[in-house]
Amino acid sequence: MEQNNQEQHHEGNKHWYDRWHKKMLLPPVVLLIICLIYLFSFYSQNGDIIYKDSSLSGGTTITLKAELNIEELESYLEQNVDNVNIRKIADLSTGRQIAILIDSSAEPSVLKPLVEEFIGYKLTNENSSVEFSGSTLGKNFYKQLVTAVIISFILMSFVIFVLFRTFIPSIAVIFAAFADIVMTLAMVDILGIRLSVAGIAAFLMLIGYSVDTDILLTSAVLKKRGDTVNKRIHRAFKTGIFMTLTGLIAVIPAFFIVTGLPDSFRQIFLILGVGLFADILNTWLTNASIIKWYSDYKKIN
Amino acid sequence: MVKITFRIWILIIALMLALLMIYPRFQDGVVIKSVDKDYKAFESGLRPGMEILEINSIKIDSLNKYLEVTSDLLKDSSEKRITVITKKDSFIFLDSNLSAITVSEIPNSNIKTGLDLSGGVRALIKPVNGSLTDLEMSDLIDITNQRLNVFGLTDLTVRSAKDLEGNNFLLIEVAGAAPDDLESLIAKQGNFEAKIGNVTAFVGGDKDITYVFRDATQSAVYTPEPLGDGSYLSRFSFTITLSPEAAQRHADITNRLSIDPNSGGQYLSENLTLFLDGELVDELRISSGLKGQVASQISIQGSGIGSTPDIALSEARTQMHKLQTLLLTGSIPYQLEIIKLDIISPSLGEAFTKSMIYLALVVFIIVSTVISIRYRKIKITSAVILTMFSEMFITLGIAALLRWNLDVAGIAGIIAGIGTGVNDQIVIIDESESKDNYSMKEKIKRALFVVFGAFFTIIAAMLPLFWAGAGLLRGFAFTTIIGVTVGVLITRPAFADLVKQLGSQQ
DSSP: OHHHHHHHHHHHHHHHHHHHTTGGGHHHHHHHHHHHHHHHHHHHHHSSSSEEOHHHHOEEEEEEOOOOOHHHHHHHHHTTSSSOEEEEEEOTTTOOEEEEEEEESSOHHHHHHHHHHHHSSOOOTTTEEEEEEOHHHHHHHHHHHHHHHHHHHHHHHHHHHHHHOOHHHHHHHHHHHHHHHHHHHHHHHHTTOEEOHHHHHHHHHHHHHHHHHHHHHHHHHHHOOSSOHHHHHHHHHHHHHHHHHHHHHHHHHHHHOOSSSOHHHHHHHHHHHHHHHHHHHIIIIIIHHHHHHHHHHHTOO | OOOOOHHHHHHHHHHHHHHHHHOOOOOOSEEEEEEOTTSHHHHHTOOTTOEEEEETTEEOOSHHHHHHHHHHHHTSOSOEEEEEEESSOEEEEEESOSTTEEEEEOOSSSOEEOHHHHOEEEEEEEESSSOOOHHHHHHHHHHHHHHHHTTOBSSEEEEEEEOTTOOEEEEEEEESOOOGGGGGGTTOOOOEEEEETTEEEEESSTTTEEEEOOSTTTEEEOOOEEOTTSOEEEEEEEEEEEOHHHHHHHHHHHHTOOBOGGGTTSEEEEEEEEEETTEEEEEEEEEGGGTTOOOSEEEEEEEEEESSHHHHHHHHHHHHHHHHHHHHHOOOSSOEEEEEEEEEOHHHHHHHHHHHHHHHHHHHHHHHHHHHHHHOOHHHHHHHHHHHHHHHHHHHHHHHHTTOEEOHHHHHHHHHHHHHHHHHHHHHHHHHHSOOSSOHHHHHHHHHHHHHHHHHHHHHHHGGGGTGGGGTTHHHHHHHHHHHHHIIIIIHHHHHHHHHHHHHHO
């Protein structure tokens, strides 16, 4: 009985998909264009396509093991230094504030005495961590990491071409990965996340991570025979969407446990989460539509 | 009954080797990382590597307990009897506190954590103008080593590092707890000059200064005094011995000075001014009795200022320590700048490690639950869980074998690697359970095409990180690559065999 239902479902699917697959390409493409326009205007406003934290733009981060009033400290510091950003870090199990994170573009020699004056005792290696990056080094790192992202994208494209050895299906996979990155970047900017060195590494991870469902889909269409193309896409979808959803569910705790994790760690998970979400769209609307179109055109069955 | 195939044997052997590499052990307590040579603790015989069991009859079973006891000691600044019992011996000495030593928790496995989790100091230093030749770099490494050696650190690395664009840096890394005044000695040019009027009397380094006293008899930090504006000032002084030539030069200069009439005949007309890297450290009056005298021992003075007496006191101690060390080691002939300096507290790292392990567990449970809901087969679910666990365990084993320092990004890499592992397994299960007319062998082969395709794209994506950003993200790239490689070469084939058997049983 269940078997029958599924078959009927497939039949229904086929009609529906044959008629709609080209139109399904539209929403992700429109969204991609919106994201690109957004990133472009973001760039013209901020001089870059992301917000950078002190590890990339230069500045100081002080992590202080203390319970105190964040607002008071923030307004106190804002009178004296630029770009102050304060967050609290809480214990995962008890929710108690265990530390605060102070980020500023000032040098430690300026920021440290100010914080010491506010809290009334000396910052030592036991009660605090101080991380400082010079602004030239930050810029240098940023430049090199952006180069790394580009090289990584080119290497990934190369692997895809070697795997499938056909032009349009390979381009479809690469286009989907590109759209993943652009949409994630736009979302990260909208959320106002200040990217760290680790955050950029997450984009590299995303390049590697997002294409596995595309490979699954493309190989199902190109390398299998027997069922109709629609059925093969549907089966790949069932497997692939489960993979992505499992991944999403796995990164979700990091969204909620906002305060107890190292910032770099949380950023990697946030970016992977947003990226996986974008990947659902780009694999099953963008890539699937292109490969379906291609297989109709090439009469693959 | 599952037949143990060759591939499953490989998995079992890899797991056993990983266990051997990680070598978990259960031991409480703290171990000494460094002992400052200028303190009584060092004199009494305490050395890095010793495991502390008790301090003043209080049992030390964790880093927190140690910090509790040492901060209690800090509450009163008088000298007292401190008894430290280590695993092999006991040490008794008089001191006001235990700031001379730094400790860390006894590691409970061979897995080493990176600076951002275990705490420590990382500094990247470069000359202000241009780049250094190899010879200049090796000189710089020597002087830096000499300066930092006063702290008696065990885990100290001083080496040169290059980035993608060929810039060379001096990289200093201290693992674990680091002494507070370490920072003041990094990248200081250390140009010390003592002037009388406009004439240089003597400079830092062993040519003019033959000895610097650092023991309590001839060096001291004095009780802080309140300044009018609510802050406090603490003075320090220590004695140095001048070389005969420097002492003679000093005498010649003072000989030419007159006596300051405003001081009632007590002092000479010019002062002795001390400069460090062009900044005034202190200005001292010269007693009129010294006029033209060849004095080989000179008292160097200075002060520290702070908003509370404690801050002033520790500032003075830091300043004195810095001055003493720089006078001993002499100067570096070019200006340096710190372009990156991370000082990470070990106790914060501990909290982070705890929450990451907690998060990893939550993720593990969630993924297992999702898999069991989807497949509703206990055998398949347990095979997935077993594979996830094996993958993580073998990756950690390899990290331990290579003495790789696992940092925050590295741990994220391991978790991400396991994520791709789960994806691969879903592909294998779905493919093997499909109703295609292919043989089981053919189905698995098809699944492995996707698995290997995904594997190569991840490797390709991670490779550039080995070089970018002075290798700061190498840990992330490395653990991700190790994780997915272990997955593809060891756990995935074993899992495919398991699924094949489970599939054919039904």
